[in-house]
Amino acid sequence: MSKKKHIYVAYTGGTIGMKPSVKGFVPAAGYLSETVAKMPEFHRSEMPNFTIHEYSKLLDSSDMSPSDWLDIAQDIASNYDQYDGFIILHGTDTMAYTSSALSFMLEGLQKPVIITGSQIPLAQLRSDGQANLLNALYIAANYPITEVTLFFNNKLFRGNRARKVDADGFDAFDSPNFPHLLSAGIHIEVNTQLPALPTKASRLTVSPTKSQPIGMVNLYPGISSSVLTNIIQQPVNALILLSYGVGNAPQNSQLLSQIDKATKQGIIVVNCTQCMRGTVNMSGYANGKFVEETGVVSGKDITPEAALAKLHYLLSKDDLSNVQMRQSMALNLRGEMTD
Numbered sequence: 001m002s003k004k005k006h007i008y009v010a011y012t013g014g015t016i017g018m019k020p021s022v023k024g025f026v027p028a029a030g031y032l033s034e035t036v037a038k039m040p041e042f043h044r045s046e047m048p049n050f051t052i053h054e055y056s057k058l059l060d061s062s063d064m065s066p067s068d069w070l071d072i073a074q075d076i077a078s079n080y081d082q083y084d085g086f087i088i089l090h091g092t093d094t095m096a097y098t099s100s101a102l103s104f105m106l107e108g109l110q111k112p113v114i115i116t117g118s119q120i121p122l123a124q125l126r127s128d129g130q131a132n133l134l135n136a137l138y139i140a141a142n143y144p145i146t147e148v149t150l151f152f153n154n155k156l157f158r159g160n161r162a163r164k165v166d167a168d169g170f171d172a173f174d175s176p177n178f179p180h181l182l183s184a185g186i187h188i189e190v191n192t193q194l195p196a197l198p199t200k201a202s203r204l205t206v207s208p209t210k211s212q213p214i215g216m217v218n219l220y221p222g223i224s225s226s227v228l229t230n231i232i233q234q235p236v237n238a239l240i241l242l243s244y245g246v247g248n249a250p251q252n253s254q255l256l257s258q259i260d261k262a263t264k265q266g267i268i269v270v271n272c273t274q275c276m277r278g279t280v281n282m283s284g285y286a287n288g289k290f291v292e293e294t295g296v297v298s299g300k301d302i303t304p305e306a307a308l309a310k311l312h313y314l315l316s317k318d319d320l321s322n323v324q325m326r327q328s329m330a331l332n333l334r335g336e337m338t339d
């Protein structure tokens with residue numbers, strides 16, 4: 001008989017382990033582990049063994065920053081050899097940012113890392129946390145997909161393709177530009193038709209990602225060029241431009257000259273679409289071509305969350321030149337964009 005799998009569960013905070021307080025839900029030390037200990041379904045014989053490690057500072061995920069991404073990545077690395085898989089319990093608000101960041105930072109990952117959480121605390125009636133955590137544990141042990149993924153409401157998404165799409169519903173996540181990796185219905189079905197991930201190293205290393213000054217501007221009708229002027233005056237290293245449709249911007253010469261100035265200053269400007277689905281193609285319209293001529297990098301079909309995380313990852317690498325960073329930004333590194 002094969003040995004029972006052992007899964008490491010890192011509890012970082014988020015609604016799944018929260019308690020009601022006078023100011024609304026707050027994370028509470030010890031509460032998640034106590035709740036899980038009282039739920040018999042987690043301890044059935046079909047379930048893997050698991051160890052919950054609760055972080056000393058439990059966070060609402062809206063308080064997460066890149067230093068927390070690094071803490072999580074290093075926690076996985078220091079427990080990597082002792083466990084068969086990893087679950088990260090995390091708040092939903094910035095879960096797609098963390099799953100994107102971990103996908104870049106955990107270089108050479110050969111074990112499953114699943115990030116999940118819930119919309120209703122596990123200890124409350126009608127919580128979605130029970131199904132999310134139970135399935136994540138079961139999947140990590142029995143259907144190990146060796147990349148960073150996000151499990152929510154019976155679907156497993158590629159971590160750097162996921163987005164929070166519903167503030168209130170249980171179906172809070174989707175990956176609009178990429179199919180689910182697995183569906184957990186009556187049967188658990190793994191999608192076997194997906195393109196292979198770019199090749200990776202065979203040993204895990206953590207890329208030490210640091211906080212970076214990055215601007216993000218959502219274009220809107222009537223936007224003034226001074227909005228961009230102000231942003232690129234700051235010490236920003238990169239700028240994510242959330243453009244219209246397939247990568248279009250208004251034909252406003254002042255606005256375009258600010259984008260041009262930014263790229264000439266060495267700021268990495270990435271053009272991402274503000275649409276939920278689809279890809280940037282700056283050759284489609286003259287209004288896209290003008291943007292392309294300023295030297296921006298096409299974000300293709302990357303999500304803004306993954307673009308932000310990828311910029312953090314690349315800008316934190318001391319050995320990359322500006323040209324190499326721009327080239328890497330346009331490459332599919334971890335399945336985050338379609339080639």
Ligand SMILES: NC(=O)C[C@H](N)C(=O)O
Pocket residue numbers: 013014015016059060061062090091092093094117118119120
């Ligand atoms: N559902 C949740 O987990 C939301 C919570 N504010 C968080 O992101 O930590």
